[in-house]
Amino acid sequence: MTGNESKAKRIQSPCVGLCSTTVGDRVCRGCQRTEDEIRDWFTLDAEARAARMQALDALRVRVASRFLHVDDPACLEAQLIRHRIRFRREQPALSRAIELLRVGRTRMQDLSRYGLRRHASVACLAPDALYAALQAALMQEAPRRLTTAPIEPSV
Template identity: 65%
Template sequence: MCARIASPCVGLCSTTLGDSVCRGCQRTDDEISEWMALPAEQRDSRMVELDGLRERVAGRFLRIDDEARLEAQLKRHRIRFRPEQPPLSRAVELLRVGRDRIRDLQCYGLVPLEGAVGLTAAELHERLSARLLEEASRRRRALQACTDSHC
């Protein structure tokens, strides 16, 4: 029996609309098309990088106050997450799925930081998404420059 291949895909691939970086998972169009052919170690490494990106960006806006509450809410709302996925990376997914239903972040074990206080979950998600896309696009440009100059 074949093992299931883990993917950061969240089912919102904007690369099909012409984006060079997916707004849903923050992978480049090349990474998406090559994902299944990558060795497991490379996929695992990239998953760790993507989680790190989400942690860095979400950490500018949120802090985890109660990790158990966050996990319970993810399970309650049937939002997929990986056991090894860091809490702030999970919070990004929670906001993506629940941004129009979440009224009080603290009920989900999250505390907004300065700059996010007073934002609705939808507004917070919008800011997070924009920052994630900026940073993922910056990474893509750096990778492309390295490829072009044969680093």
């Protein structure tokens, strides 16, 4: 098992250390969970947490696919490792791309060096503006995820 796979197995939460629920947001700008999901996360059993992670990944893929295409998943993964950005082995490439942009958006210039390509509709956006547009779309879509995935803490 590689060092990165070992780290990935230890990730118990989708938290990325950018919690905005503490400043009044009902949905976190960092991980797209609700304040209730964040509070109850560790009361969920592993199966329920995995289901939530899949739902969050599906949300990120659905939104990111409007803005980006992953041309080279191996290149993207290599860049995540190089820049020590955590990800999960089973995490879809577009969900990983959001993390890369979140961390590197002010230092990145040529997205193709990261295995990514902007869609034509956002081709003129710099990485920081692209991330801002992605983030706005995620925040708009995130509450809709809740109507199909109510949280039920395990007892």
